[in-house]
Amino acid sequence: MxxxxxxxxxxxxxxxxxxxxxxxxxxxxxxxxxxxxxxxxxxxxxxxxxxxxxxxxxxxxxxxxxxxxxxxxxxxxxxxxxxxxxxxxxxxxxxxxxxxxxxxxxxxxxxxxxxxxxxxxxxGYAYDHSFWRFGLDPELPSPLPELPDDLSVGHYTDTEILPYIDLINTSFRGHPTPLRVTREQIEHVHGKASFDPASIAILRNESGDLIGFCTTSIDRDATPPVGHINLVGVLNEHRGRGLGRWLLLWGIHRLQSQGIDQIELSVDAENENAVGLYRSVGFDPVEEWPQWIRVGACVLGPES
CATH class of the missing domain: 3.40.630.30 (Gcn5-related N-acetyltransferase (GNAT))
Structure with a gap:
């Protein structure tokens, strides 16, 4: 134009x-x-x-x-x-x-x-909502409980890229801030020399279906290095069993096992369920990112 x-x-x-x-x-x-x-x-x-x-x-x-x-x-x-x-x-x-x-x-x-x-x-834009950067209190213990007997945890493999993408997109459908990833994006991230499949946890049911996940990363250019809980998601039909909490704790333990003391994540302030979960394990807000949209538009999806 x-x-x-x-x-x-x-x-x-x-x-x-x-x-x-x-x-x-x-x-x-x-x-x-x-x-x-x-x-x-x-x-x-x-x-x-x-x-x-x-x-x-x-x-x-x-x-x-x-x-x-x-x-x-x-x-x-x-x-x-x-x-x-x-x-x-x-x-x-x-x-x-x-x-x-x-x-x-x-x-x-x-x-x-x-x-x-x-x-x-x-x-014609106006403030709509905020994202928060949360930091974990490193002094608070975060024990990782046992998984239910009907579930298992493993790591990402390239042979599961399509089910993995579907898991992410389905988990965030109807989310307060919907997320959609593409194969091109996943292949780009996983193609980096720094990518480690062990940085991703995937929960499976007894049939081997993917039902939940947690992705982590480490910014080693920061001083000190900062660990990130990037995404935590569970399919809707498997919620209510504490699996989101388990995956979050898995991410914390994964990063701590890599020698990381400073652990962060981001969350929409209006996602009360996620905010409550993160606070319950020791995360607190350290930075606010105001989000602006055109007046009359709507970004937040229904609570899930």
Missing amino acids: PGPSNRTIRTFRAADAEPLATLLRNSLATGEQSGHTASDFESLIGAFPIVRHLLVAELDDAPVGIISPDHRLLLVHPDVRRRGIGRALVEAAEDEIASSPDGPVVLFPPHGSEGAIAFLEAI
Whole structure:
């Protein structure tokens, strides 16, 4: 879609990778991306070709802006701001996402950024809900109980990639903040040299069906290294047995066995069941990420 001064909003191209990476890193270095981390941005940079709904603003044949709804991120080069590029990116992303199950567009204004708040208000966005970063109290004991006799736990194998994807997507269907992963995304993450299949626990019933999972990771570039409980999910028909709690505790034990003392996870503040579970094992909120959406849109699904 052309615009003033040969402005175009388009999908990502391989040639965009270097200039967009520079834009992201410079923005982080100047301090205008408070709430995002170098690890966040490097993860996005490494995944550019497979990020869903990633759009680029091009001005006079050069990429000058980016929007990634999956990352709640909008960024325009400081030299070309206040020229309608941010608004055009948001509107294009809304059009792009409208026919998918991934909407609506949600954006996170960096902490303390009055300019970002003013921009969002000007384009018709408003605060909707918050995500929290929770940290685990390392002094609290977290014993791992025995699993019920009719269940077993194992690790991920590539032969189960399709059932694994279905397990994730089905577990989060109807969730307060629905999640959908693709084979391309899973293969990208599992293709990294740092990936360890043992970082994933999968629960199976007596028939061998996958019924629950927990994924963990470690950011060893942080000082000290930080362990993350990335996802915990249980199929709806197997809930109410304490399996989510068991998987959460498994994740904590897994990370602690790797020498990690600082363990974190993120959760939607309105997901009362998850918040209660996390607090019950010693997690407490340490950072809030406000989420903004267009006035009249709805992001939260039904409680499950």
